[in-house]
Amino acid sequence: MHEISYLAETAAHDHEIEEINAEAFGPGRFARAAYKIREGGPHERALSFVATHEGRVVATVRLTRIAAGEGRSLLLGPLAVRPSHKDLGIGRKLVRIALEAARDAGWASVILVGDEPYYGPLGFRQVPIGQITMPRPVDYRRLLVHEIEPGALAALTGEMRHADFVADAPSGAKERVAATA
Numbered sequence: 001m002h003e004i005s006y007l008a009e010t011a012a013h014d015h016e017i018e019e020i021n022a023e024a025f026g027p028g029r030f031a032r033a034a035y036k037i038r039e040g041g042p043h044e045r046a047l048s049f050v051a052t053h054e055g056r057v058v059a060t061v062r063l064t065r066i067a068a069g070e071g072r073s074l075l076l077g078p079l080a081v082r083p084s085h086k087d088l089g090i091g092r093k094l095v096r097i098a099l100e101a102a103r104d105a106g107w108a109s110v111i112l113v114g115d116e117p118y119y120g121p122l123g124f125r126q127v128p129i130g131q132i133t134m135p136r137p138v139d140y141r142r143l144l145v146h147e148i149e150p151g152a153l154a155a156l157t158g159e160m161r162h163a164d165f166v167a168d169a170p171s172g173a174k175e176r177v178a179a180t181a
């Protein structure tokens with residue numbers, strides 16, 4: 001299995017990505033807390049990647065801009081690999097590619113809901129319980145962060161939302177936005 005290609009996602013991949021996510025997560029995916037956030041706006045196409053094998057998409061990872069308090073971050077997910085291509089290192093490689101792209105684009109952290117045993121070795125650790133809340137019930141032990149800039153997690157507080165829900169204003173103007181909201 002040496003012919004796996006890793007590519008930036010394009011709209012041409014959408015159908016297969018949907019198929020992979022449906023297979024990996026089933027109809028329950030629409031009820032997930034992370035889905036609720038992602039539904040608030042688009043994902044970052046330029047920071048989302050697929051793995052292909054013989055012209056077919058076999059794995060997908062997406063990043064979505066989120067806001068929590070004053071902090072801004074990227075929510076990683078869904079990450080899914082076709083059953084036929086599991087345990088080949090494709091999932092880990094996609095996470096590493098997404099993290100590198102996030103760093104290159106100047107992001108300070110990446111956050112996700114997932115299994116610590118899988119993501120821990122990729123540099124993710126648990127967010128202190130109570131620091132960030134999600135719009136739907138979630139096992140907060142699975143809320144993990146990868147700090148690209150040490151200390152970046154500190155700015156992420158309160159309810160996580162898609163970043164498009166939050167007015168971004170230059171510092172100083174923020175108070176005026178809040179005062180007139």
Ligand SMILES: CC(C)(COP(=O)(O)OP(=O)(O)OC[C@H]1O[C@@H](n2cnc3c(N)ncnc32)[C@H](O)[C@@H]1OP(=O)(O)O)[C@@H](O)C(=O)NCCC(=O)NCCS
Nearest residue numbers: 024079080081086087088089090091092113114115117118
């Ligand atoms: C989880 C998933 C993305 C892993 O992708 P993958 O390409 O098969 O995994 P990799 O080849 O990168 O890594 C395989 C290793 O991770 C381990 N692993 C897989 N899922 C794991 C999990 N949930 N927790 C801990 N370890 C896990 C495997 O046992 C294997 O261990 P080994 O290297 O010691 O043999 C894939 O199995 C998948 O699509 N699952 C269904 C969807 C899902 O659960 N996505 C993650 C949501 S947070």
